Amino acid sequence: TGEDIGKGTRFDTASVTINVFDTNDNPPVFEHAPYNIRLLESNGMIDNQEPKITADSDPIFIAFATDADDPPFNTIEYNLRDGGRYNDHFRINGTTGHIFLAKSLDREREPFMTLEILAMDSGSPRLTSTGTLNVIVEDVNDHTPTFESNEYVLSVEENVDIGFSVASILAEDEDDSLNSDVSYSIEGTEYFTIDRKNGTIMTVLDLDREDIESHSFTVVAIDSSEFYPLTGSASILINIMDKNDNTPLIINN
Numbered sequence: 140t141g142e143d144i145g146k147g148t149r150f151d152t153a154s155v156t157i158n159v160f161d162t163n164d165n166p167p168v169f170e171h172a173p174y175n176i177r178l179l180e181s182n183g184m185i186d187n188q189e190p191k192i193t194a195d196s197d198p199i200f201i202a203f204a205t206d207a208d209d210p211p212f213n214t215i216e217y218n219l220r221d222g223g224r225y226n227d228h229f230r231i232n233g234t235t236g237h238i239f240l241a242k243s244l245d246r247e248r249e250p251f252m253t254l255e256i257l258a259m260d261s262g263s264p265r266l267t268s269t270g271t272l273n274v275i276v277e278d279v280n281d282h283t284p285t286f287e288s289n290e291y292v293l294s295v296e297e298n299v300d301i302g303f304s305v306a307s308i309l310a311e312d313e314d315d316s317l318n319s320d321v322s323y324s325i326e327g328t329e330y331f332t333i334d335r336k337n338g339t340i341m342t343v344l345d346l347d348r349e350d351i352e353s354h355s356f357t358v359v360a361i362d363s364s365e366f367y368p369l370t371g372s373a374s375i376l377i378n379i380m381d382k383n384d385n386t387p388l389i390i391n392n
Contacts, residue, residue, distance in 0.1 A: 163212040163262025167204035169270030176200055177275045180246040199229075200272060202236035204258035212262040220255035220269060229254060238272070246276040247313050278315035284360035284371040286310045293340075294378045297348040305331070305340045310360035310371055320363040328356035331377070340375070348379040 178199060206213035217236045219226045228249075230241045238254075254272040259265050286308065295305050312319040322335045330344045331354065340358070354377045361370045 161209040161212065163208055163260065163264075163266060165207040165212075166266035167206045167215050167258035167260055167268045169202070169204050169256070169258065169268060172270035173273060174200065174270065175273045175275065177277050178240075178244060179277050180244045180279045180281070196239055198232075198237035198239050199274075200238045202231065202238060202256045202258070202270060202272070204236075204268065204270065206260050208260065208262065212260055214261040216259045216261070218257045218259070220257045223255055225249070225252040225254060225274075228252065231256070244276050246278050246315065247282070250276050252276070278318050280314055280318040280362065280364040280367050280369060282313040282318075283369040284310035284312045284321045284362055286358075286360065286371060286373040288373065290374045290376070292376045292378070294380050295342070295346065296380045297346045297382050299342060299346060301342055301344065303342045305342065305377060307337060307339045308333075308358050308373060308375070309338045310373075312360075312362050314362065314364075317363040317365060321360050322363065324359045324361070326357045326359060328354055330354055331356065333358060340377075346379050348381050351379065353378045 176199065202217050204215055204217075206215060215236075216233050217231050218233060219229065219231055228240065228242050228244065229238055231238050236256075238256075252274040254274065256270045256272055257267055258270065259267045291306070291308060293306050295303070308323070310321050310323075312321050323333045323338045324335065325331060325333045325340075330342065330346065330351075331340055332343045333340050338358070338360075354375075356375050357372050358375055359370055359372045361368050
């Protein structure tokens with residue numbers, strides 16, 4: 140409003156519009172970082188073939204940041220921060236923020252990985268922020284139980300008590316949880332049994348070297364996977380050691 144200072148004041152009004160122009164003063168923001176996801180390892184389960192990872196594969200995660208500025212400052216570009224230890228396992232679409240696998244995952248080598256995602260706006264100078272993505276790699280049953288040796292040669296005296304413990308034969312499984320829980324069984328003999336949990340071989344019948352000098356059989360280890368149990372085996376040879384249990388016999392001609 141403007142008015143003069145004379146008698147009978149006269150005045151007039153005018154509307155003024157003030158336009159506030161945006162400047163690039165807000166960096167991108169990852170609202171819910173850090174992010175946590177779980178992925179099954181992909182280590183070639185089917186026919187031992189490496190999984191196919193192509194440009195058409197589904198993203199494992201979508202990075203999304205917001206920018207409070209107006210266009211054109213709020214257009215965001217995404218990248219993996221340079222120097223990341225696990226950058227070679229993943230790739231990111233700079234426009235959409237879609238993150239894809241670039242190579243297969245192996246829980247036994249890397250059960251946990253961290254990615255740093257960089258969001259950069261389009262102002263000048265460009266403002267940035269970082270979001271963290273934690274990747275927990277879940278186990279797939281891709282390792283068979285393995286014995287320290289494929290063949291074991293053992294010995295035991297004849298006439299030991301039934302239930303005598305001959306030896307413990309153990310297998311290891313590099314998987315996790317149920318996939319690494321191993322139980323044991325015996326194939327090919329009625330003279331011995333095995334504790335299904337601790338792998339101890341025990342006698343179930345009397346052993347007489349004069350009848351049978353050695354026993355050959357197979358120990359089988361199987362994991363406890365609910366869907367795809369795997370087995371390993373070892374050959375066992377048990378030699379029966381002589382005991383002085385027979386008196387001399389004089390044959391009268």
